[in-house]
Amino acid sequence: MDKESIALWFQNLQDTICEQLTQADGGEARFQEDKWEREDGGGGRSRIIQAGNVLEKGGVNFSAVFGEATDKMLSMLKIDTTNEPLSFFASGVSIVMHPVSPLMPIIHLNVRYFEMTNGLWWFGGGIDLTPHYIDREDARWFHQQLKAVCDKHHARFYEDYKKWADDYFFIKHRRETRGVGGIFFDYLNEKSGFSKTQIFDFVKDVGLAFAPIYTHFMHKNKDLPYGEQERNWQGVRRGRYVEFNLVWDRGTKFGLETDGRTESILMSLPPQANWRYNDVPQQGSKEEETQNALRKGIDWLSLD
Amino acid sequence: MDKESIALWFQNLQDTICEQLTQADGGEARFQEDKWEREDGGGGRSRIIQAGNVLEKGGVNFSAVFGEATDKMLSMLKIDTTNEPLSFFASGVSIVMHPVSPLMPIIHLNVRYFEMTNGLWWFGGGIDLTPHYIDREDARWFHQQLKAVCDKHHARFYEDYKKWADDYFFIKHRRETRGVGGIFFDYLNEKSGFSKTQIFDFVKDVGLAFAPIYTHFMHKNKDLPYGEQERNWQGVRRGRYVEFNLVWDRGTKFGLETDGRTESILMSLPPQANWRYNDVPQQGSKEEETQNALRKGIDWLSLD
Numbered sequence: 001m002d003k004e005s006i007a008l009w010f011q012n013l014q015d016t017i018c019e020q021l022t023q024a025d026g027g028e029a030r031f032q033e034d035k036w037e038r039e040d041g042g043g044g045r046s047r048i049i050q051a052g053n054v055l056e057k058g059g060v061n062f063s064a065v066f067g068e069a070t071d072k073m074l075s076m077l078k079i080d081t082t083n084e085p086l087s088f089f090a091s092g093v094s095i096v097m098h099p100v101s102p103l104m105p106i107i108h109l110n111v112r113y114f115e116m117t118n119g120l121w122w123f124g125g126g127i128d129l130t131p132h133y134i135d136r137e138d139a140r141w142f143h144q145q146l147k148a149v150c151d152k153h154h155a156r157f158y159e160d161y162k163k164w165a166d167d168y169f170f171i172k173h174r175r176e177t178r179g180v181g182g183i184f185f186d187y188l189n190e191k192s193g194f195s196k197t198q199i200f201d202f203v204k205d206v207g208l209a210f211a212p213i214y215t216h217f218m219h220k221n222k223d224l225p226y227g228e229q230e231r232n233w234q235g236v237r238r239g240r241y242v243e244f245n246l247v248w249d250r251g252t253k254f255g256l257e258t259d260g261r262t263e264s265i266l267m268s269l270p271p272q273a274n275w276r277y278n279d280v281p282q283q284g285s286k287e288e289e290t291q292n293a294l295r296k297g298i299d300w301l302s303l304d
Numbered sequence: 305m306d307k308e309s310i311a312l313w314f315q316n317l318q319d320t321i322c323e324q325l326t327q328a329d330g331g332e333a334r335f336q337e338d339k340w341e342r343e344d345g346g347g348g349r350s351r352i353i354q355a356g357n358v359l360e361k362g363g364v365n366f367s368a369v370f371g372e373a374t375d376k377m378l379s380m381l382k383i384d385t386t387n388e389p390l391s392f393f394a395s396g397v398s399i400v401m402h403p404v405s406p407l408m409p410i411i412h413l414n415v416r417y418f419e420m421t422n423g424l425w426w427f428g429g430g431i432d433l434t435p436h437y438i439d440r441e442d443a444r445w446f447h448q449q450l451k452a453v454c455d456k457h458h459a460r461f462y463e464d465y466k467k468w469a470d471d472y473f474f475i476k477h478r479r480e481t482r483g484v485g486g487i488f489f490d491y492l493n494e495k496s497g498f499s500k501t502q503i504f505d506f507v508k509d510v511g512l513a514f515a516p517i518y519t520h521f522m523h524k525n526k527d528l529p530y531g532e533q534e535r536n537w538q539g540v541r542r543g544r545y546v547e548f549n550l551v552w553d554r555g556t557k558f559g560l561e562t563d564g565r566t567e568s569i570l571m572s573l574p575p576q577a578n579w580r581y582n583d584v585p586q587q588g589s590k591e592e593e594t595q596n597a598l599r600k601g602i603d604w605l606s607l608d
Contacts, residue, residue, distance in 0.1 A: 048581040057580075174566060239573070242550070242577075246550035247557075256476070256551060259477075263581060263582045267581060269579040271578060271579060273577050274576050277336070277352040277354060277361070278352075
């Protein structure tokens, strides 16, 4: 399992997902591709869709970068610096989709691989869903899909990585989760008791699960009616998405602080976000119902 | 010069500034006040204005908090932790104003005082201006006012603190300044060669300069005509303001990570912000002219 074939698989995943999203969006809006090169080694293909029928703004980004591991990078990855210079290789696919409709959820996927010349390697990734309005049936269905992917590989994966997502996608300063969570995992290597091939097979299945899951919501929810109230709340929820990504998301911080490609990193930001001071949802409103469900530890599978 | 009288002066500054801004806004929009208490000691008065004639969203916040200095706090302030527990006291006024009109600048002020039971103390603060469209005459006038304040106290203050503002209000991942800068200073204590009284006198003059400067722009620019294009660009510039505050601003990071009052800290965020992928201003446009002037080291005073 060499790094080149892992990167190639990720690149093909980008193609597949872009095709399926384009089709589900109606076929008129196209992904705009920007190929970029990194000065110190490698590069990527950013693919952005804007002003689609269903997708207002989103990105499906692939990158494969390499070079000398800087001290900043090593310290952010919590790897002890050594005297000998180390080279790194990192490749992955990152997706964020902001739909037009406040009744469609925002979604995020990441799958990634990292290795260094000292022999260290790992996979990471996950999928999480951020509905502007939480629909318990949708959330249950979403978690069922993820559990099915996980269960193919190990009986404990879903439970462990669902908890990890709850902890990771948490807006600490708001004391609320970003959405209904999903799965998240990182630093998966041979110490997990699985072989590199086994882990990569799991990561592949996570990547392949994305398009069927999100296009399901695109078909199902895109025509639900909504009005001004729902658009306003979408602006607030998008504001929280911005707060999470810029304040807490490790990937974003890592990218911005190690001089990554800003426009590719910040494709995750919504087309528009709003902030009002101390904007608490009305008692008994559906906005309040969503707000109250932005908590860790909810077992979405068993809710009735 | 005890900490209580410093805090009291800051509190009075808040009153004065709120009165002057309310009046310049037309008198109909009022600051909404929230008094809050901090569990571990102290509290504050947040004053927020929304949907004014000139001011779309802004805050004039006062706080005076104290308690045991946590390890997190000490490490963020780069103070060596000791074995003996330390208590801290911090007080200040923070202001951010987001005007309705894209032809009015965003403004920010901060004045603050910090002390610890080990005898350490300092003042910090500054004012900086973020025009959506840079008007060189306005920028020059703004810097002239700051220079006049600085020159009353020391011939080197303006040059030093203007440079500090250029370096501080810099959006590293965009390689652009937040606006036309202003003055910024921090950790001013007896080691600066000035007495506590002298430093506080300077800080007072910075605080008192705020209302005359901003109400000048309110009267002068509020009725200038603009359209869709200017509103769109305002959304982009507000997005950059969000990026700076959430990614780079030390005060915001410190507040969010040490469990400060989130709604008071994030009053700095605009009512609305927009992001488009790779949104480069058209060649020869006034937006491009502003973009090109978002650089460190511009001597706004001597431009003609």
